[in-house]
Amino acid sequence: MSTIQENANALEQSIRNSEEFNDLKAAYDAVMGDEIAKKMFDDFRNTQLELQQKQMQGIEITEEEVDKARKVVETVQQHEQISKLMDQEQRVNELINNISRTITKPLEELYGAEA
Numbered sequence: 001m002s003t004i005q006e007n008a009n010a011l012e013q014s015i016r017n018s019e020e021f022n023d024l025k026a027a028y029d030a031v032m033g034d035e036i037a038k039k040m041f042d043d044f045r046n047t048q049l050e051l052q053q054k055q056m057q058g059i060e061i062t063e064e065e066v067d068k069a070r071k072v073v074e075t076v077q078q079h080e081q082i083s084k085l086m087d088q089e090q091r092v093n094e095l096i097n098n099i100s101r102t103i104t105k106p107l108e109e110l111y112g113a114e115a
Contacts, residue, residue, distance in 0.1 A: 011099065020091045027085040037081045044076045 015021055031037045047069050054061055076082045 020095050024088040024092045027088040030081050031085050034081060037079055040076050040079055041082050044072050047072045
């Protein structure tokens with residue numbers, strides 16, 4: 001196995017052991033352990049996926065669908081456990097985005113030097 005792949009595996013383990021990921025996992029487990037929160041969260045995710053699939057297929061999203069999605073988002077944001085889950089998810093996304101910027105820096109420098 002290459003050193004780069006070994007480092008990637010170590011990075012994966014670091015993410016799994018990070019405070020950000022463990023806080024996300026705890027928030028996720030709390031939502032999944034609450035029947036009402038789980039149903040609300042599942043509805044939210046399903047609505048999200050449906051709209052993403054339509055966008056990817058080039059199908060126009062109706063005003064009704066946008067309004068429905070907006071209402072679902074407002075509802076889940078008012079639920080304390082789901083709101084916490086979404087906040088923790090954002091923290092992990094920021095961590096991963098920072099890592100991505102770091103590991104793609106050589107490519108940016110290479111191609112950016114031409115600009």
